[in-house]
Amino acid sequence: MSSLFEHGLIRTAAVERVVAPIASHLCHLVLLCDGAEDPEHFTQLEGAAQAVAKATENMAAEASRVIRDTEDEVLHMEMSSLFESVTVSGQHVLLAAQKLNIQPSLTEHREELITATQNVFLGVVKVLLVDDDANIRRVVAASDQVLECLSDLGSSIDIKSLLKYFQVFSEALLLLHSLTMERANALQDPRQTKQLLDSLETLRRCVSMLHTAMCTTIKHPTSEEAQAAKRYILDKISDIISRARLMVETHYICDTLSLDVQIKCWSAKAHYVVEEVRKQDGIHQEAKEQIMMGLQGKTYEDVREVLATVPSKDKEVEFRSDTTMTSWQKSHTESVNTAEPNRNMEAVAKFRPGNVEKYEGVWFGAYKETPSLTHTSLFLKQESDSWDPKDNRIVQVTRKMADTLCYMTQYLKKKGPIPNKEAFVTAAKDLISNSQSVTQFLRVIANHCQDKQCTVELSLVVEQILTITNQLNIISSVNAVTPGCKSSDEILVKNTQNLLQTVLRGVHAAESACITGLRQPEPNSDGAEATTLCFQWMRTLEIHRAQQTSNLETDDLGLRKTSSHTVVPSLASPVGYK
Numbered sequence: 001m002s003s004l005f006e007h008g009l010i011r012t013a014a015v016e017r018v019v020a021p022i023a024s025h026l027c028h029l030v031l032l033c034d035g036a037e038d039p040e041h042f043t044q045l046e047g048a049a050q051a052v053a054k055a056t057e058n059m060a061a062e063a064s065r066v067i068r069d070t071e072d073e074v075l076h077m078e079m080s081s082l083f084e085s086v087t088v089s090g091q092h093v094l095l096a097a098q099k100l101n102i103q104p105s106l107t108e109h110r111e112e113l114i115t116a117t118q119n120v121f122l123g124v125v126k127v128l129l130v131d132d133d134a135n136i137r138r139v140v141a142a143s144d145q146v147l148e149c150l151s152d153l154g155s156s157i158d159i160k161s162l163l164k165y166f167q168v169f170s171e172a173l174l175l176l177h178s179l180t181m182e183r184a185n186a187l188q189d190p191r192q193t194k195q196l197l198d199s200l201e202t203l204r205r206c207v208s209m210l211h212t213a214m215c216t217t218i219k220h221p222t223s224e225e226a227q228a229a230k231r232y233i234l235d236k237i238s239d240i241i242s243r244a245r246l247m248v249e250t251h252y253i254c255d256t257l258s259l260d261v262q263i264k265c266w267s268a269k270a271h272y273v274v275e276e277v278r279k280q281d282g283i284h285q286e287a288k289e290q291i292m293m294g295l296q297g298k299t300y301e302d303v304r305e306v307l308a309t310v311p312s313k314d315k316e317v318e319f320r321s322d323t324t325m326t327s328w329q330k331s332h333t334e335s336v337n338t339a340e341p342n343r344n345m346e347a348v349a350k351f352r353p354g355n356v357e358k359y360e361g362v363w364f365g366a367y368k369e370t371p372s373l374t375h376t377s378l379f380l381k382q383e384s385d386s387w388d389p390k391d392n393r394i395v396q397v398t399r400k401m402a403d404t405l406c407y408m409t410q411y412l413k414k415k416g417p418i419p420n421k422e423a424f425v426t427a428a429k430d431l432i433s434n435s436q437s438v439t440q441f442l443r444v445i446a447n448h449c450q451d452k453q454c455t456v457e458l459s460l461v462v463e464q465i466l467t468i469t470n471q472l473n474i475i476s477s478v479n480a481v482t483p484g485c486k487s488s489d490e491i492l493v494k495n496t497q498n499l500l501q502t503v504l505r506g507v508h509a510a511e512s513a514c515i516t517g518l519r520q521p522e523p524n525s526d527g528a529e530a531t532t533l534c535f536q537w538m539r540t541l542e543i544h545r546a547q548q549t550s551n552l553e554t555d556d557l558g559l560r561k562t563s564s565h566t567v568v569p570s571l572a573s574p575v576g577y578k
Helices: 002-006 013-035 045-069 073-102 107-154 159-186 190-219 224-249 259-279 285-295 300-308 327-335 339-349 373-385 393-412 421-448 452-480 486-516 528-549
Strands: none
Touching: 045 073, 045 107, 073 107, 107 159, 107 190, 107 224, 159 190, 159 224, 190 224, 224 486, 393 421, 393 486, 421 452, 421 486, 452 486
């Protein structure tokens, strides 16, 4: 019985107020039956058993009324199978108490009473949990209705349709707010309660921003800045509602994405942004350094110290004159010189991704730094696409996995080549199948590696891949029988991202193992193909190092210059490498 509380099955205070006293009396009865030597202790139980039987009849009558009044088919089906068994269990308790009253010394009668009482307890718990699940489904249905209204609202093309859709959206949002508030206040876990209430507050703040962004977009349909603000606030509201729904559905805080995983994903995105900024031409060097230092958590004084070491010619950037301004830029500049567009554009500027955090107040608890699934999938695909698949089966498999992951992410927004739920689940299982060849490759390298540390690291990666694939198998099987559940689809995509990230880490670990040295495999063995790929790469690396050391030209300090071939070959060679 304690497992009901320890494992989080009892999630609301109302259910606990009913279940806890029953559990306490049942435990007392078990102790009484185990330790009582005087049979007279059991002669007074018949009155209590009659009260239990009456209470179960009342609960069955209430359950019958709920079944008649509800439109929830799931609740109707589950409750119908329970209320009769609860009544029978209550009558069984009364019968067992009567037997024990007649023959109090018989152990069989004591055990029968305990079993009957346990059945009553479990029946009551089941009825309460079925009712609680129905409350959760009401919140989920309200969330889906708000998301649907939000989609219609985002497609408004004029003020008339905007007002019409906004009214429907507001009514759906009020219902969701009421149900979510009721659910949050009923939860036992104060952390879940706080996060749900915080999400409602953030959602409330976003409504006015949504109205302003939509009005501005309708007034200025050609403005890219207005369109960007509209897309951003629509995605923000959709994300808040989806995560609130996920929290209502899950049993534990840890069921949602962990903060550690979110921070790692954010760090990967920040690294990607730094590299992309570094590659861009036409951006002033000072601006580049300030962006990169900011992403690293450094101050403006640090930026100035770095810039002091940069030659002045590197800071010079040639800007185009006003005569090179395109016709669209000129017309756009002229259009914002009037007072009314200026006011609208200032309103839109507040809702750009860089500024909206100032106005939306409390963000969604631990999810503040959660990157979108789309950005993470694109980052993983770009990393795998940077490798040359020619004559490298591991890179070919990895790129195929990255493509499949992007298609699954697109499916969440009803886009891409995946047409339905069945194909979505099949894609996840294809990822599991493709990861097996990478796992076999990593296992071969681990078995032939001469460095113990690298062997341990590769073995850990292999174990992680196997663990994630097992989780994916379970999640995909559950997802296949969960129609129209967006949160379960998101969880499946997140786990596939974890799988691909682990595979990419395994490829880099295999490269480190190859540098430390591999043992020669047996001819025609399973590991021959994998080690051959590694030996070919090592020969390429040796040639590269020889090219670097063959350059006799020195700089002003007398140090030898490296050759113009600066890209170091890797186990997964970059595209275009020669």
